[in-house]
Amino acid sequence: MPTSPSSSAQAARERVARRLRDLRKEAGLTVTELARRCGWHHAKTSRIENGLTAPSPGDLRKWVTACGVPGLGDDLVAQSLHAESLYTEWRHRVRGGLKQLQDSAAGFFQETGSFRVYSSSLVPGLLQTEGYAAGVLGISARFREIPVDDSAEAARARVERSRVIHQPGHRFSMVVEEAALYARVGDDEVMAGQLGYLLTAGALPQVSLGVIPMAVGNRTQWPRETFHVYDDKLVSVELVSAQVRIVQPSEVELYLRAFEQLRSMAVYGAEARALILRAIGALR
Numbered sequence: 001m002p003t004s005p006s007s008s009a010q011a012a013r014e015r016v017a018r019r020l021r022d023l024r025k026e027a028g029l030t031v032t033e034l035a036r037r038c039g040w041h042h043a044k045t046s047r048i049e050n051g052l053t054a055p056s057p058g059d060l061r062k063w064v065t066a067c068g069v070p071g072l073g074d075d076l077v078a079q080s081l082h083a084e085s086l087y088t089e090w091r092h093r094v095r096g097g098l099k100q101l102q103d104s105a106a107g108f109f110q111e112t113g114s115f116r117v118y119s120s121s122l123v124p125g126l127l128q129t130e131g132y133a134a135g136v137l138g139i140s141a142r143f144r145e146i147p148v149d150d151s152a153e154a155a156r157a158r159v160e161r162s163r164v165i166h167q168p169g170h171r172f173s174m175v176v177e178e179a180a181l182y183a184r185v186g187d188d189e190v191m192a193g194q195l196g197y198l199l200t201a202g203a204l205p206q207v208s209l210g211v212i213p214m215a216v217g218n219r220t221q222w223p224r225e226t227f228h229v230y231d232d233k234l235v236s237v238e239l240v241s242a243q244v245r246i247v248q249p250s251e252v253e254l255y256l257r258a259f260e261q262l263r264s265m266a267v268y269g270a271e272a273r274a275l276i277l278r279a280i281g282a283l284r
Contacts, residue, residue, distance in 0.1 A: 012248070016080050017051040020063055024049075027067040037066035055080060108230075109164045116229035116259050117174045122183055123194055124174050126162045127201050127209075132194040133158045135185035165207060175210045175259070175266050177223050181279035188283045195280045199273055210266025211275045220261045229255055 024034050024045075031049075035042040039062070047053035048063075055063070060080060061073040117124045122136060134155035141151045164170055181195060202209035228236045235246040235255045246252060267275070 012079075013054065014051045016055075016076065017049050019076065019079070020055070020060075021049040023064065023067045023069060023072070027069075029067065034063070034066050038062040057081075109161055110167075112230045113170055114229075114231050115170065115172045115174075116232075116256075117172070117227075118224065118259055118262050119175075119180055119226045120177045120223040121180055121226060122185070123180060123198065124176065125158055126165055126172065127174065127198060128155075128158060128162070129190075129194045129197050130155050130159045131186055131190040135190060139185065165201065165204065168206075171206055173208045173210075173259075173263065175212060175263050177212050178214045178275055178279075179223075181211070181276060182282065192280060192283055195276055195283075198276050202272065202276075208268070209272060210263055210268050211272045212262065212266045213275060216265050219265060221258055221265070224258060224262070227255055227259075229259060232256060 024031070027034075029037070031045045032042045035045045038045075038059070044053065048055050048059065057077045057080070060076045061070070064070050064072045064076060115126065117126065123132060125133070128136065134152050137151035137154045137158070165172055181198075184191060186194070198209065201207055225237055225239070229252070230236070233247065233252065235252050237244040237246065246255070266272070
């Protein structure tokens with residue numbers, strides 16, 4: 001069974017906990033003795049070793065010093081911060097509103113050279129029109145019961161952020177399942193505008209847009225969760241409850257392999273345009 005992004009986050013926490021437990025045992029210390037050296041109750045040591053409590057950077061430095069290996073402090077702090085940042089609950093990310101969430105990624109997009117995007121359910125955000133984005137974000141606002149629905153402003157911010165596709169120095173490889181072209185997040189006018197924009201944006205020299213036909217045979221990958229790969233170093237996966245950020249090289253490599261297999265099943269150019277035109281025709 002494939003590992004889910006959320007379990008990857010938990011696994012990262014558990015790796016840090018195991019490493020700390022191993023260091024304690026290698027130093028010949030009991031749980032109580034390590035706690036005494038660190039100046040806290042022995043129950044805290046147990047909670048950290050069992051992955052129930054996330055250690056602070058200060059806790060980690062005390063731990064490695066108690067074990068006689070203070071030089072490992074920086075590495076363990078980095079691993080622990082990575083584990084805790086993998087899984088960011090959406091209720092915290094949307095606290096400042098959906099527009100703020102869109103604006104927060106603008107600088108990062110400007111700094112990214114290579115974008116790889118796979119979407120199984122929707123038109124990718126970088127290719128969304130304002131009307132389509134407003135529909136998507138409005139659904140999100142209602143589902144998450146955000147007190148102030150700023151989805152219209154957020155949609156304008158998303159489109160502004162997406163202007164990066166017209167700027168030099170960036171490359172975009174995007175793959176969508178054909179079914180995503182039929183996901184109705186607006187009326188016929190909104191959907192026609194969105195699908196028409198795909199025809200235009202997909203023709204840009206810096207954009208590679210592939211569509212995986214619903215009737216494709218001999219799939220090497222089934223439809224996956226939507227994911228984004230930035231500069232082959234960071235993968236972002238959006239779940240119902242959280243956004244998962246993956247930076248471990250081995251896990252990033254898995255997503256890159258999956259993307260290449262998904263990309264190889266897609267059609268491009270005239271064949272992709274034909275599928276988009278067919279989706280437009282289905283609106284009438």
